[in-house]
Amino acid sequence: MGPELALGLPAVGAVLAAALRRRPAVALAGGGLLGLAGAVVLALLAVPQAQSSLLGLNLPAAPRALLLLTALALAVMVALAPPQADRVGLLAAGLAGMAGLAAVAAAPDVLAVAVVVAVLAAGHAALPGGQPFPTRMRAPGLAVALLLAGALLQHAGDAPVFARLAALSLVLSLVAAAGLVPFLPELDPEEPAPASPVAWTGFFGPALAIALVARMQPTIGADGVPVYGSLLVGLGVLNLAWGTVGAWRADGDVAAWRYSFLADWGLALVGLGMVVPDGYAAAYLVLASVLLVRFPLYLWARPVLLNRAPAAMGPANVLLAAALAGAAPFAGFSVRVLLLRAATQVYWPLALVLGLGMLIWLAHSFRLARTLGAPAGRSAVGVVLALGFSLLLGLAPAVLLALGGL
């Protein structure tokens, strides 16, 4: 019953939190306890006996560890959310997302992932937000259609062309599901954080991508691997370039933050596409840092982004800029080392392209760090925690990689 409980407890917590919305303290306590119970079950699933499932589900180590980080990120964000934030709404949306992500991770194949993505994305798109539902459903809806096409092509026959087309469909579905270039959703800067496409890319995306890759990669086959790898690397470089230049040149700070997520995702896609252990480890680390560092920092930057607090550039902001730029000893540094090492193993000119992208990256880090203003109270604690997570991922990446079975 382990996987079923890991999925069911956060789902019940989300329903409870939403139902008790008018009594915030009770909603936070009830939802929080059920979310915590779900996270404990997730941790216990490391014991093989706990993986027995009535429905034939299982949760592999890599997505499970990232799900645990998602739970940790949610707990930190809800506990330390800026004073104006709707914490109950954040908890309800986050727990619903946790349940959906557990279902994605437990999904036995890509078709099962497609079903969960359809429902999860519809639930997210139905949250009150600035963009209409159909606009917000376009990228994930396309991902569902591409997953369906990929799965059909995998069973279409023995000709190599089917394997190549299946790999093409599945990689595009991954990029569409995460909401990356060329399937970038429209952004409304005033939109509530839980409903924003930034929340989808920064909070739901990482565990979704790792779970999808865990189901997709073993079924690609020898004929599909070159298409899978080269397309992921190509789209990764595209997102890296789009993200770094966009975050540097964007008119608004919300857009700059959004582009910075794309840059991180670009590194992750390149790492996944190189199909070597160092590349996968780099992708895993960068997605973990999106969850634990970049997305929480984006939430704490919201008061400045919504013009409710002034921007500032104090010593803490300089430290944050270093962390966001990937300087040593923060998380981005170990990611960059692993990625460049993997690139030199696979095709050394790629290391030059990545190096150039990483140089351009420096331009926007100070801009983003300014938007955190002068954090005080809960936000200050949150910023310190995010820096701590970044430091931990940078100094001891092997701990997380071991948790993920890498």
Add this chain to the structure above:
Amino acid sequence: MGIVEVAAVVVAWLGGAFLVLSDARRGIALGMALYSAGLAAVLFTAPLAAVALGGAGLVGAALRLRDGRRGWGTLPPGSTPRLLLCVVAGVLTAFVGSSILEGPGSAPMRVTILLGGALGAARLLSTRRREAALASTAVMTLAVGAAEASTGGPAAATVVLAAALGAILLGVLPGVETDIHGT
């Protein structure tokens, strides 16, 4: 290929066409119901999947009648491009499903699954109406469930039931936009 299977594929195509060509609740619900009925008929070799997906599609279609724009809204002015899309999608999916793909399942099953994926995605990517987007996503979910049933993947029964439940949940979601609140 039996006459019943051909008729089922035509019913499913009609359903997809109604979904693409309708802008109001009755037309959209009819499209979803017809597609579900066609899908259930081509899945007769997998009775559990046929009942679950067909039933879920009909329930989802009934739920779509609750809200959204009143009336049929079928073939509104300016719908010629959509009509062409339905015809071209029908011909292409029939060709690809029966002549190019060798699996999974029977040719009518493949064509029906492809119709759900293609017409559902086409409608979702082109509409600005929430009720149509919800119904399109539900149709794609049903097609994914049918694909799982035809590939017989691990835990196929669970995935088919999840797809059926997903289609109903998509029907439960309201067909009108809510106001923005929160930060």
